[in-house]
Amino acid sequence: MLGSTGSVGVNTLNVLGRHPERYRVYALTASERVVELAQQCRQFTPRYAVILNEKKAAELKRRLCLDGLDTEVLSGLSGLCQVASDSRVDTVMAAIIGAAGLRPTLAAVRAGKKVLLANKESLVMAGPVFMQALVASKAQLLPIDSEHNAIFQCLPYPCGSLDEAGVEKLLLTGSGGPFRTWQIDELEWVTPDQACAHPNWSMGRKISVDSATMMNKGLELIEACYLFHAPAEQIEVLVHPQSIVHSMVQYCDGSLLAQLGNPDMRTPIAHALAFPGRMKSGVRGLDLLAQGRLDFEAPDPERFPCLRLARAAIKSGNSVPTALNAANEVAVAAFLNGELAFTQISTIIERVVSRAKVFELTDLDVVEQVDSNARLLAAQELTRITNEVN
Numbered sequence: 001m002l003g004s005t006g007s008v009g010v011n012t013l014n015v016l017g018r019h020p021e022r023y024r025v026y027a028l029t030a031s032e033r034v035v036e037l038a039q040q041c042r043q044f045t046p047r048y049a050v051i052l053n054e055k056k057a058a059e060l061k062r063r064l065c066l067d068g069l070d071t072e073v074l075s076g077l078s079g080l081c082q083v084a085s086d087s088r089v090d091t092v093m094a095a096i097i098g099a100a101g102l103r104p105t106l107a108a109v110r111a112g113k114k115v116l117l118a119n120k121e122s123l124v125m126a127g128p129v130f131m132q133a134l135v136a137s138k139a140q141l142l143p144i145d146s147e148h149n150a151i152f153q154c155l156p157y158p159c160g161s162l163d164e165a166g167v168e169k170l171l172l173t174g175s176g177g178p179f180r181t182w183q184i185d186e187l188e189w190v191t192p193d194q195a196c197a198h199p200n201w202s203m204g205r206k207i208s209v210d211s212a213t214m215m216n217k218g219l220e221l222i223e224a225c226y227l228f229h230a231p232a233e234q235i236e237v238l239v240h241p242q243s244i245v246h247s248m249v250q251y252c253d254g255s256l257l258a259q260l261g262n263p264d265m266r267t268p269i270a271h272a273l274a275f276p277g278r279m280k281s282g283v284r285g286l287d288l289l290a291q292g293r294l295d296f297e298a299p300d301p302e303r304f305p306c307l308r309l310a311r312a313a314i315k316s317g318n319s320v321p322t323a324l325n326a327a328n329e330v331a332v333a334a335f336l337n338g339e340l341a342f343t344q345i346s347t348i349i350e351r352v353v354s355r356a357k358v359f360e361l362t363d364l365d366v367v368e369q370v371d372s373n374a375r376l377l378a379a380q381e382l383t384r385i386t387n388e389v390n
């Protein structure tokens with residue numbers, strides 16, 4: 001469990017806790033939150049607990065020792081990569097947030113694990129390297145992102161090319177976030193808490209802001225291109241405010257297959273864990289009569305410029321999505337810190353993407369170089385914007 005203390009992590013442990021006879025948790029990991037991690041260790045008694053922050057390892061050890069647990073404590077990136085590739089592990093939930101998830105997730109892929117991928121940023125920033133590693137190791141990649149999990153469920157398995165499967169297009173749905181109906185000139189004044197108050201999903205703060213800008217859908221568009229070997233033109237984004245239809249596949253015979261369900265991450269998590277079987281997730285079935293209606297609309301390009309930037313990035317390919325992702329992470333962190341207006345998130349991303357040099361993504365070093373360069377450019381743009389305002 002990479003990122004066990006996060007939103008996806010907690011939901012995953014909730015599902016696992018319902019099936020103690022089926023699963024043993026081998027390792028739990030967190031960035032900083034020692035108290036939560038120790039509490040999870042008490043409940044799931046893993047062999048290892050990994051804390052990224054090396055300074056907090058001693059505190060974690062002390063807590064586990066007081067509880068009489070023989071869980072071993074590891075720390076740092078090396079600890080994360082070690083448990084993700086341990087030979088006694090068969091399944092890895094990749095639920096770290098952002099670019100930080102890349103190395104550990106890739107370690108799991110290279111070790112040939114069944115990888116449950118929530119950490120979309122690792123695929124967005126390193127798509128070609130990631131997919132090459134997947135082919136070489138024969139790891140199994142199952143999407144946890146609810147949209148991709150829905151598309152996966154609507155495609156034949158195994159699925160060769162989309163053309164052979166008779167797929168015309170993939171339809172990615174997104175709620176449109178909390179500001180879908182706001183006046184556009186009000187968006188400048190949006191606060192972090194308003195942006196994090198998603199109407200249908202309860203998620204971590206970074207992805208909640210991504211949902212509000214719809215960059216989340218942009219990242220998911222890129223994620224879908226890699227996961228399903230689809231050109232961006234074959235993927236359409238639809239705003240669906242109720243978040244009940246999680247995504248759809250349009251076939252050439254006129255059939256449109258959709259996966260529906262209450263918006264609760266435990267459904268895709270249970271699906272991927274039990275695949276190709278099914279098991280209970282704790283999510284109640286959808287009551288269509290109570291639901292009443294399902295609406296769809298085209299995303300407003302003026303309100304959601306990030307969607308256009310993401311589509312342009314994957315069309316350009318190479319390292320452009322890597323730079324886009326890095327710039328977005330810096331801009332979102334600055335917004336959450338109160339240093340940047342909501343509407344300037346896309347400004348920073350656009351400027352960084354236009355300034356970043358483009359490279360072919362041949363290996364992880366290139367990916368990390370592009371990522372850190374783009375972060376530097378984003379920091380410069382952030383300073384420039386702050387000076388412009390003052």
Ligand code: NAD
Binds near residue numbers: 100144265
């Ligand atoms: P979160 O912020 O709630 O949790 C992140 C987890 O990663 C925590 O356990 C944290 O300790 C760990 N972490 C943070 N920084 C780290 C670092 N530098 N190194 C190692 N570990 C670190 O995030 P989340 O909302 O659970 O999202 C996790 C991933 O799943 C993201 O990639 C997100 O895009 C994706 N996702 C989330 C949801 C959702 O409902 N939350 C839905 C779809 C996809």
Ligand code: MG
Binds near residue numbers: 145146147220
């Ligand atoms: Mg999603």
